[in-house]
Amino acid sequence: NRRAAASNARVKASPLARKIADEKGVDLSTLEGTGPGGRIVRADVEAAPK
Amino acid sequence: MNYDLIVIGGGPAGYVGAIRAAQLGKKVACVENDRAGGTCLNWGCIPTKALLKNAELYHTISHRADEFGLKVEGLSYDWSKVIGRSRGVSDKLNKGIEFLFKKNKVDYLKGTASIPAAGKVEVTAADGAKTTYDTANILIATGAKSRDMPGFPFNGNTVIGSREALTLEKQPKSVIVIGAGAIGIEFAYFFNAYGTKVTVVEMLPDILPVEDTEVSKTLEKSLTKAGIRILTNTKVTGTSEDGNGVKITVEGAANETLEADIALVAIGVKPVLPGGIELKLTERGWLQTDDTYQTSVKGIYGAGDIIGPPWLAHVASYEAVQCVEGMFTKHKPKKVGVFPGCTYCHPQVASIGLTERAAKEKGLKFKVGKFPYVASGKALAAAEPEGFVKILYGEPHGEIIGAHIIGSESTEMIAEIGLAMNLEATWDEIEATIHAHPTLSEMVKEATEVAKGHPIHV
Amino acid sequence: MNYDLIVIGGGPAGYVGAIRAAQLGKKVACVENDRAGGTCLNWGCIPTKALLKNAELYHTISHRADEFGLKVEGLSYDWSKVIGRSRGVSDKLNKGIEFLFKKNKVDYLKGTASIPAAGKVEVTAADGAKTTYDTANILIATGAKSRDMPGFPFNGNTVIGSREALTLEKQPKSVIVIGAGAIGIEFAYFFNAYGTKVTVVEMLPDILPVEDTEVSKTLEKSLTKAGIRILTNTKVTGTSEDGNGVKITVEGAANETLEADIALVAIGVKPVLPGGIELKLTERGWLQTDDTYQTSVKGIYGAGDIIGPPWLAHVASYEAVQCVEGMFTKHKPKKVGVFPGCTYCHPQVASIGLTERAAKEKGLKFKVGKFPYVASGKALAAAEPEGFVKILYGEPHGEIIGAHIIGSESTEMIAEIGLAMNLEATWDEIEATIHAHPTLSEMVKEATEVAKGHPIHV
Numbered sequence: 001n002r003r004a005a006a007s008n009a010r011v012k013a014s015p016l017a018r019k020i021a022d023e024k025g026v027d028l029s030t031l032e033g034t035g036p037g038g039r040i041v042r043a044d045v046e047a048a049p050k
Numbered sequence: 051m052n053y054d055l056i057v058i059g060g061g062p063a064g065y066v067g068a069i070r071a072a073q074l075g076k077k078v079a080c081v082e083n084d085r086a087g088g089t090c091l092n093w094g095c096i097p098t099k100a101l102l103k104n105a106e107l108y109h110t111i112s113h114r115a116d117e118f119g120l121k122v123e124g125l126s127y128d129w130s131k132v133i134g135r136s137r138g139v140s141d142k143l144n145k146g147i148e149f150l151f152k153k154n155k156v157d158y159l160k161g162t163a164s165i166p167a168a169g170k171v172e173v174t175a176a177d178g179a180k181t182t183y184d185t186a187n188i189l190i191a192t193g194a195k196s197r198d199m200p201g202f203p204f205n206g207n208t209v210i211g212s213r214e215a216l217t218l219e220k221q222p223k224s225v226i227v228i229g230a231g232a233i234g235i236e237f238a239y240f241f242n243a244y245g246t247k248v249t250v251v252e253m254l255p256d257i258l259p260v261e262d263t264e265v266s267k268t269l270e271k272s273l274t275k276a277g278i279r280i281l282t283n284t285k286v287t288g289t290s291e292d293g294n295g296v297k298i299t300v301e302g303a304a305n306e307t308l309e310a311d312i313a314l315v316a317i318g319v320k321p322v323l324p325g326g327i328e329l330k331l332t333e334r335g336w337l338q339t340d341d342t343y344q345t346s347v348k349g350i351y352g353a354g355d356i357i358g359p360p361w362l363a364h365v366a367s368y369e370a371v372q373c374v375e376g377m378f379t380k381h382k383p384k385k386v387g388v389f390p391g392c393t394y395c396h397p398q399v400a401s402i403g404l405t406e407r408a409a410k411e412k413g414l415k416f417k418v419g420k421f422p423y424v425a426s427g428k429a430l431a432a433a434e435p436e437g438f439v440k441i442l443y444g445e446p447h448g449e450i451i452g453a454h455i456i457g458s459e460s461t462e463m464i465a466e467i468g469l470a471m472n473l474e475a476t477w478d479e480i481e482a483t484i485h486a487h488p489t490l491s492e493m494v495k496e497a498t499e500v501a502k503g504h505p506i507h508v
Numbered sequence: 509m510n511y512d513l514i515v516i517g518g519g520p521a522g523y524v525g526a527i528r529a530a531q532l533g534k535k536v537a538c539v540e541n542d543r544a545g546g547t548c549l550n551w552g553c554i555p556t557k558a559l560l561k562n563a564e565l566y567h568t569i570s571h572r573a574d575e576f577g578l579k580v581e582g583l584s585y586d587w588s589k590v591i592g593r594s595r596g597v598s599d600k601l602n603k604g605i606e607f608l609f610k611k612n613k614v615d616y617l618k619g620t621a622s623i624p625a626a627g628k629v630e631v632t633a634a635d636g637a638k639t640t641y642d643t644a645n646i647l648i649a650t651g652a653k654s655r656d657m658p659g660f661p662f663n664g665n666t667v668i669g670s671r672e673a674l675t676l677e678k679q680p681k682s683v684i685v686i687g688a689g690a691i692g693i694e695f696a697y698f699f700n701a702y703g704t705k706v707t708v709v710e711m712l713p714d715i716l717p718v719e720d721t722e723v724s725k726t727l728e729k730s731l732t733k734a735g736i737r738i739l740t741n742t743k744v745t746g747t748s749e750d751g752n753g754v755k756i757t758v759e760g761a762a763n764e765t766l767e768a769d770i771a772l773v774a775i776g777v778k779p780v781l782p783g784g785i786e787l788k789l790t791e792r793g794w795l796q797t798d799d800t801y802q803t804s805v806k807g808i809y810g811a812g813d814i815i816g817p818p819w820l821a822h823v824a825s826y827e828a829v830q831c832v833e834g835m836f837t838k839h840k841p842k843k844v845g846v847f848p849g850c851t852y853c854h855p856q857v858a859s860i861g862l863t864e865r866a867a868k869e870k871g872l873k874f875k876v877g878k879f880p881y882v883a884s885g886k887a888l889a890a891a892e893p894e895g896f897v898k899i900l901y902g903e904p905h906g907e908i909i910g911a912h913i914i915g916s917e918s919t920e921m922i923a924e925i926g927l928a929m930n931l932e933a934t935w936d937e938i939e940a941t942i943h944a945h946p947t948l949s950e951m952v953k954e955a956t957e958v959a960k961g962h963p964i965h966v
């Protein structure tokens with residue numbers, strides 16, 4: 001998961017989305033954000049394929 | 051004339067939607083049969099806030115001068131100037147909207163619109179002249195108006211709605227406010243501050259029933275102390291009026307017949323639909339719209355009060371912008387998610403998200419952070435020790451699930467929480483943000499530290 | 509007695525640091541030789557805001573009553589009550605801090621501390637008794653005090669600093685304020701509101717020199733209109749006092765000798781260091797600290813005003829918490845990044861981040877969004893049409909690089925921007941956030957839309 005964490009540092013995501021992504025081991029850079037300005041929000045992480 | 055969009059109604063849904071569409075390069079008209087700015091600007095949000103500002107100032111001078119080291123002799127007020135300032139503010143903003151229409155090249159059509167068919171809007175001018183316009187899209191933003199009580203119709207005189215309450219030529223000696231929502235409470239505060247005898251009757255257990263119970267209770271205590279008689283859990287079982295005043299029989303907390311010069315009925319709103327084509331309505335009569343704000347007929351959209359609750363100006367404007375951007379750009383319209391709600395009596399009430407009650411009902415796990423104004427340096431310096439900030443933080447991540455503030459300037463403080471919720475900030479970020487000292491907003495941080503278990507100032 | 513931490517100074521750095529350390533389970537004492545709460549609570553932030561609230565109210569009644577439909581026949585004030593309320597607020601909060609010390613089990617040691625050596629603090633009580641304590645860590649939070657002018661020493665009477673200005677027994681007929689920073693301007697507003705003849709002398713081209721130039725100019729116009737004589741670009745070249753008043757010779761915008769009852773010198777602050785061990789200082793005499801707030805001696809730390817600019821209470825508290833958490837936990841202390849600054853005259857001034865001037869000097873590419881209070885419904889309703897919101901958005905991403913607000917309640921509105929900057933929000937998120945209507949905070953969104961090129965309301 002360190003790789004996911006490393007690439008997560010550079011994507012635009014909400015603090016909550018980050019916390020949940022870290023827990024679930026989701027790589028944020030693989031997601032498309034639906035928040036304002038393309039920001040990744042909680043719903044995007046929760047909808048992410050495991 | 052061929053338009054890309056005709057908007058029916060010039061309120062915060064209508065004028066905002068029309069201007070945004072024009073900014074997107076579209077040919078737009080906005081039809082209004084009363085005053086540009088709609089209810090909000092002419093008969094709602096704005097003129098009430100002007101009256102409330104006057105009332106708060108008058109209350110401070112009449113009741114608290116000594117506290118500030120002031121001695122005031124011969125204090126009086128001119129009712130017509132109080133009303134006059136409020137009307138002046140609305141007039142100025144109303145002119146402003148007409149200017150904005152011109153600036154953005156929105157055709158402002160004065161008259162009453164109906165929709166003979168999709169793609170057509172018929173406008174009847176004041177003199178009865180009818181003109182029909184062709185248009186690719188129609189946005190219905192016709193809003194709502196005060197709901198009357200069955201068997202107790204508005205008469206513009208002794209039985210009135212909020213609109214009439216804004217322009218009373220003479221101050222009533224006594225008022226019975228039926229319904230303790232934001233509008234009822236704001237008027238109760240206003241009249242009481244000027245010495246009108248005010249009784250508020252509310253069917254539900256709490257005033258401002260949509261708010262967090264603790265907020266409602268705190269406000270009730272404060273308004274009661276200020277002299278307002280508040281009857282919650284109380285039903286109106288009889289009404290009558292005789293040209294000079296009203297009699298209202300109530301059952302519940304009190305069982306009696308109340309008498310007053312005026313009954314202000316503030317029990318809710320009902321839809322104002324344009325005539326013409328039939329559109330699908332919700333059970334309660336509001337315009338039914340889909341995810342793109344489209345009604346049951348293609349090319350006809352709805353936004354604002356007319357599409358149902360919550361009936362708030364900022365929600366109306368948001369919906370209109372989303373709808374119009376969806377119409378003319380690739381933007382996928384968003385429905386209203388989290389939104390603030392405010393009541394501008396004193397102490398002010400502002401909230402966003404879930405109440406504690408609702409969060410419990412949903413079975414959410416959360417921590418509550420509550421911080422009292424009396425522990426805030428700014429609140430004491432400003433002589434505003436009344437109220438509290440209460441924030442609900444979800445566990446385990448610490449996202450905000452609701453916030454409830456009662457007290458001075460809470461309506462401004464809620465903005466930070468609104469942004470926080472939109473950004474899905476957690477308690478860590480709120481705590482890490484340096485808040486200016488001394489401000490009331492520091493209490494947002496303090497309440498957060500209470501929730502996290504390490505408050506500094508309580 | 510063996511402590512984990514002794515904090516020297518009980519101001520917003522000291523008491524907050526002490527309490528946070530105690531919450532981390534440490535054995536902590538806080539030494540204070542004046543009053544718990546420090547400058548901020550007793551002689552700074554808080555009592556000034558109480559005076560300013562009184563002043564604003566008095567100004568509203570004395571100058572604007574008619575606008576609100578009010579008639580006041582005899583208005584007078586009791587100076588001792590004005591001062592008295594301010595002192596009362598400080599007293600109450602001061603007691604509050606002593607209570608918080610008890611609650612959090614911080615030993616409150618009254619006396620003057622010095623540091624004979626690392627690990628030792630000697631406290632000299634009022635009666636001269638000396639006690640020495642052993643401690644693993646020391647946090648110096650001794651703050652700052654008003655700087656006097658060379659050759660023009662404070663005499664507690666005709667030549668005074670802010671501390672004396674807070675408790676003047678008699679209202680001066682005339683005051684010359686030297687220095688137009690936040691403190692000078694706040695007192696100028698206060699005295700002028702009560703009819704004291706006020707002249708402000710500032711060496712630099714603008715009052716509130718750290719603020720955005722446009723803000724300074726707007727405030728200067730407003731204060732001048734309110735009756736304050738403001739001399740910018742003006743140097744003091746001669747000073748004298750004769751027991752009854754002062755004479756100040758100035759050169760620049762005006763070349764003359766000003767006379768007044770009192771000179772209020774508000775040209776800055778100087779460090780207050782505890783005696784004992786020698787610690788490395790900065791060029792200007794402030795305590796030098798590293799990234800963990802440690803001084804040149806291991807185990808001795810510094811936070812708050814004593815470690816240099818910006819001299820602000822919220823910055824002081826932040827530093828102390830960071831320092832203490834770094835001392836006792838794995839937390840890596842953060843230095844102060846972005847922080848708000850406020851001035852509580854009327855209209856209020858609040859800002860955060862870079863001024864337009866500074867952003868240009870840095871060669872940044874940015875868009876400016878400016879929105880005037882006069883176009884805000886809430887501002888008009890509240891009879892507060894003066895001021896503007898100005899936000900600088902970096903290009904191409906739209907992050908906030910600075911925000912500058914002048915006008916009613918700007919000090920509360922800045923909280924939202926502070927959070928936005930902390931969360932690195934961009935203009936998209938600010939615009940997408942539903943702001944309550946009618947509020948002043950809506951102007952944050954409106955200014956954002958101006959920056960993006962599609963404002964609705966201007």
Ligand SMILES: Cc1cc2nc3c(=O)[nH]c(=O)nc-3n(C[C@H](O)[C@H](O)[C@H](O)COP(=O)(O)OP(=O)(O)OC[C@H]3O[C@@H](n4cnc5c(N)ncnc54)[C@H](O)[C@@H]3O)c2cc1C
Binds near residue numbers: 059061091162
């Ligand atoms: C006393 C009061 C206080 C309020 N305070 C607040 C507050 O503080 N904050 C808040 O958020 N909300 C407040 N509201 C609610 C707010 O006013 C509404 O939510 C808002 O005005 C809804 O906007 P809208 O554009 O949907 O409708 P409206 O503002 O009602 O505008 C609809 C417009 O359409 C016009 N119209 C209707 N039918 C036709 C037709 N057929 N042809 C042409 N024109 C037509 C009407 O004349 C009207 O001007 C308050 C309401 C009231 C009554």
Ligand SMILES: Cc1cc2nc3c(=O)[nH]c(=O)nc-3n(C[C@H](O)[C@H](O)[C@H](O)COP(=O)(O)OP(=O)(O)OC[C@H]3O[C@@H](n4cnc5c(N)ncnc54)[C@H](O)[C@@H]3O)c2cc1C
Binds near residue numbers: 516517619820
């Ligand atoms: C008139 C005025 C208005 C201000 N308004 C604002 C404002 O609105 N907002 C804002 O953010 N800032 C404001 N400030 C600045 C603010 O007061 C300071 O930034 C803040 O107090 C710094 O906190 P501190 O804990 O570092 O120092 P201080 O608050 O100065 O506390 C230091 C304490 O240490 C004590 N002490 C010193 N030496 C010793 C010793 N050897 N032994 C024991 N005790 C000792 C002192 O008595 C003092 O109580 C204002 C300042 C003034 C003067």
